[in-house]
Amino acid sequence: MKTVQLFITCILDALYPEIGEAAVTVLERLGLRVEFPAAQTCCGQPGYNAGYRAEARWVALHFLDVFAETDGPIVTPSGSCAAMIKHGYPDLFADDPLNLLRAKAVAARTFEFSQYLVRQLGVTDVGARHDGVLTYHPSCHLLRGLNEREAPLTLLRHVRGATLVELPGAEECCGFGGLFSVKMADVSSEILARKMSNLGVSAAPLAVTCDAGCLTHINGGLHRAGVSQRVIHLAEILAKQ
Amino acid sequence: MSFSSRITTALADSNLQVALDGNFERSRTQRMNAMAALPNADLVRDRARAIRIEALSRLDTYLLQLEAAVQARGGVVHWAATAADANRIVLEIVQRKGDVTSPLVAKSKSMVSEEIGLNAALEKAGLRVVETDLGEYIVQLRGERPSHIVATAIHLRRSDVATLFEKHLGLPRTDDIPTLTAAARKALREVFVKADIGISGVNFGVAESGTLCLVTNEGNGRLCTTLPKVHIALMGIERVVPTLADLEIMLRVLARSATGQKITGYTNLLTGPRRRRDEPDGPDELHLILVDNGRSRVLGSELAESLLCIRCGACLNICPVYREIGGHAYDAVYPGPIGAVVAPALGGFTEFGELAGASSLCGACQEVCPVRIDIPTMLLKVRSAHVEETGGDAAWLGPAMKLWSFAMRSLPGYRLSLWLGRLGTRLLARNGWVRRLPGPPGGWTQSRDFPALARKSFRARFVERQTTDDRRQTMDDKRKT
Numbered sequence: 001m002k003t004v005q006l007f008i009t010c011i012l013d014a015l016y017p018e019i020g021e022a023a024v025t026v027l028e029r030l031g032l033r034v035e036f037p038a039a040q041t042c043c044g045q046p047g048y049n050a051g052y053r054a055e056a057r058w059v060a061l062h063f064l065d066v067f068a069e070t071d072g073p074i075v076t077p078s079g080s081c082a083a084m085i086k087h088g089y090p091d092l093f094a095d096d097p098l099n100l101l102r103a104k105a106v107a108a109r110t111f112e113f114s115q116y117l118v119r120q121l122g123v124t125d126v127g128a129r130h131d132g133v134l135t136y137h138p139s140c141h142l143l144r145g146l147n148e149r150e151a152p153l154t155l156l157r158h159v160r161g162a163t164l165v166e167l168p169g170a171e172e173c174c175g176f177g178g179l180f181s182v183k184m185a186d187v188s189s190e191i192l193a194r195k196m197s198n199l200g201v202s203a204a205p206l207a208v209t210c211d212a213g214c215l216t217h218i219n220g221g222l223h224r225a226g227v228s229q230r231v232i233h234l235a236e237i238l239a240k241q
Numbered sequence: 242m243s244f245s246s247r248i249t250t251a252l253a254d255s256n257l258q259v260a261l262d263g264n265f266e267r268s269r270t271q272r273m274n275a276m277a278a279l280p281n282a283d284l285v286r287d288r289a290r291a292i293r294i295e296a297l298s299r300l301d302t303y304l305l306q307l308e309a310a311v312q313a314r315g316g317v318v319h320w321a322a323t324a325a326d327a328n329r330i331v332l333e334i335v336q337r338k339g340d341v342t343s344p345l346v347a348k349s350k351s352m353v354s355e356e357i358g359l360n361a362a363l364e365k366a367g368l369r370v371v372e373t374d375l376g377e378y379i380v381q382l383r384g385e386r387p388s389h390i391v392a393t394a395i396h397l398r399r400s401d402v403a404t405l406f407e408k409h410l411g412l413p414r415t416d417d418i419p420t421l422t423a424a425a426r427k428a429l430r431e432v433f434v435k436a437d438i439g440i441s442g443v444n445f446g447v448a449e450s451g452t453l454c455l456v457t458n459e460g461n462g463r464l465c466t467t468l469p470k471v472h473i474a475l476m477g478i479e480r481v482v483p484t485l486a487d488l489e490i491m492l493r494v495l496a497r498s499a500t501g502q503k504i505t506g507y508t509n510l511l512t513g514p515r516r517r518r519d520e521p522d523g524p525d526e527l528h529l530i531l532v533d534n535g536r537s538r539v540l541g542s543e544l545a546e547s548l549l550c551i552r553c554g555a556c557l558n559i560c561p562v563y564r565e566i567g568g569h570a571y572d573a574v575y576p577g578p579i580g581a582v583v584a585p586a587l588g589g590f591t592e593f594g595e596l597a598g599a600s601s602l603c604g605a606c607q608e609v610c611p612v613r614i615d616i617p618t619m620l621l622k623v624r625s626a627h628v629e630e631t632g633g634d635a636a637w638l639g640p641a642m643k644l645w646s647f648a649m650r651s652l653p654g655y656r657l658s659l660w661l662g663r664l665g666t667r668l669l670a671r672n673g674w675v676r677r678l679p680g681p682p683g684g685w686t687q688s689r690d691f692p693a694l695a696r697k698s699f700r701a702r703f704v705e706r707q708t709t710d711d712r713r714q715t716m717d718d719k720r721k722t
Contacts (some may be wrong), residue, residue: 008699008700008703010649010655012699013659013698013699013700014659014662014663014694014695014698015692015694015695016695016699017695017697017698017699017701017702018695020699020702020703021699021702021703021706024703024706036700036703038652038700038704039652041649041650041651041652041654041655042649042655044649046642046645047642047645047646048621049602049621049624050624050628050633050638050642051597051621051623051624051625051626051627051628051633052625052628052633052638052639052642052646053625054646055642055643055645055646056646058646058647058649058650059645059646059649059650061650062649062650062651087618091618091621140601140602140603140604140605141602141604143604144603144604144605144607144608145604171605172561172603172605173561173601173603173605175561175601176601177600177601177602177603178602179638180598180600180601180602181601181684181685181689182681182682182684182685183598183635183638183684184245184248184562184598184599184684185684185685185687185688186248186249186252186687187248187252187562187565187566187599188601189687189688189689190252190565191561191562191565191601192688192689193688216691216692217689219692220674220685220689220690220691220692221688221689223674223689223690224676224688224689224690
């Protein structure tokens with residue numbers, strides 16, 4: 001039986017354990033053995049994106065310590081954390097040859113959840129069922145950071161009972177950007193308002209995404225506005241039967 | 242005014258918001274259509290990038306070649322290490338000319354001249370400078386600087402221009418665009434006829450032939466460079482391309498990225514001044530000023546890739562932040578995503594580093610850049626350099642990051658922060674949502690609710706799930722035996 005190492009990002013661990021469990025359900029349904037290295041914490045992205053490289057480096061080193069010991073692919077249901085590991089780590093350790101080697105080895109084994117299913121396993125239908133209308137919000141880090149347009153859509157198109165509708169301005173950012181949403185709250189809010197208005201136009205009760213950052217951001221805005229639409233993670237749709 | 246208050250002002254300006262939204266929709270569609278209609282667009286972009294990298298990697302060679310070629314065609318080449326040098330050289334050219342009697346200078350759009358503060362320097366010396374690009378003319382009359390590197394007056398609406406022309410040109414108030422442009426044209430034609438000095442920028446300088454390429458849509462560039470007796474061209478040293486064949490590739494992506502046109506209304510190729518006997522027009526003198534002003538320092542830095550920029554403005558047009566705040570909020574010569582790299586690269590991290598914070602790192606800028614500049618990665622580099630130089634722009638952030646880093650590098654620290662977060666959000670939440678976060682995170686709850694942390698983390702639930710599985714397995718095993 002093939003084993004995968006699961007990296008559950010800190011946001012998922014703290015806020016959305018059910019998304020992590022949904023990812024486990026899907027992976028196990030596909031016949032994989034899922035291991036969760038227990039000492040894992042965060043990938044270091046908040047510090048890296050804010051310009052605090054030294055602080056981010058310490059966190060990234062912890063990640064390497066935890067995951068370099070393990071075997072097999074590292075799968076994470078987050079486009080932005082996968083992008084951090086794949087592109088951010090080689091940058092963070094550019095001046096540190098030994099850790100750069102470890103970082104590159106770990107980066108090569110790391111895959112975002114939907115990309116892993118479609119590109120690595122060659123799976124397009126995970127046997128999911130969802131009766132209803134869905135739309136898809138591509139997170140910027142999966143879309144442009146990992147250059148992935150199709151994998152999540154391919155998986156969604158094979159969900160029985162689901163109707164996939166277009167989201168206007170789908171590829172525009174939701175305005176989250178990590179600390180950007182706090183430090184530049186008013187600009188971030190304006191960008192979010194546009195995303196919410198486009199979600200309204202799509203009229204889909206549920207929007208699917210592959211990043212808990214966008215999900216928290218958009219849902220937070222929708223809840224504040226008293227709108228019943230919600231964003232859910234791809235793994236949650238795929239886990240449903 | 243601080244960056245954040247400039248942002249607040251921009252967001253509150255409803256006129257500006259309408260103008261920026263219009264620009265976003267229009268320029269995005271036009272650029273997409275133009276690129277889609279370009280055969281092998283991806284290959285052309287790769288080629289354009291390669292040409293820029295080649296030019297920069299042997300910049301000294303190509304600049305010397307350019308200098309020799311311009312001189313061979315009868316032009317004069319000047320080297321300006323700093324902004325002050327460049328301004329001094331322009332003034333010397335103007336003042337040395339005995340037969341220049343008019344104190345009037347006709348100027349075609351040039352971002353480098355904005356960068357070096359040329360207009361102020363010339364006016365201080367008693368000259369009158371008139372910007373002859375319509376957008377540039379409008380912002381000059383308003384006493385502003387360009388808010389965009391291509392569409393200078395994109396922050397204004399038609400009615401703003403009507404008000405301006407009513408005041409400055411005595412035009413009876415009208416919203417009719419042909420009437421407005423005709424009024425500007427009339428005023429500017431007088432300038433072209435009277436001015437003895439014409440100043441322009443340079444989009445590309447071709448090393449092999451000494452050709453200066455100027456890309457405009459209004460013909461004012463052509464008039465500024467051919468009608469006055471003296472033409473002074475200001476060129477950033479990075480804008481060199483090796484050959485005319487390379488120029489052709491650059492032109493294929495420039496207009497498409499900037500305005501969605503295949504090619505602009507006027508693409509002028511100027512090679513030397515007028516040859517007296519056989520040419521009916523052109524200036525008697527051509528001066529090319531090669532402006533460094535920090536570029537050679539950037540060339541050796543981790544922001545070197547920013548020098549590939551051909552100033553098409555595509556990244557401004559697609560940027561979700563620029564779309565909300567416009568160019569003036571940046572208060573830098575070069576605004577938008579590329580400006581947030583170029584401004585600190587040329588002007589220093591202490592003063593301009595915080596501009597790089599105005600990005601969600603969505604990567605749309607890199608996606609549309611015709612020469613594929615990795616702007617997001619450079620924004621990160623600017624952010625870290627800014628933190629290193631200034632300690633960061635928010636007092637709480639440094640200590641918070643130290644604490645975060647310490648907590649995240651060990652399991653006990655992580656568990657403790659999870660526990661604190663759970664406790665905190667549970668206390669603040671009603672029905673699972675926090676409506677107001679205290680302290681610095683309060684920015685979040687300005688427009689968004691925040692979910693309370695889950696009662697049980699994934700890791701705890703995963704352990705339980707495994708234990709249950711193991712127990713079930715043990716029971717199964719027992720049953721079998």
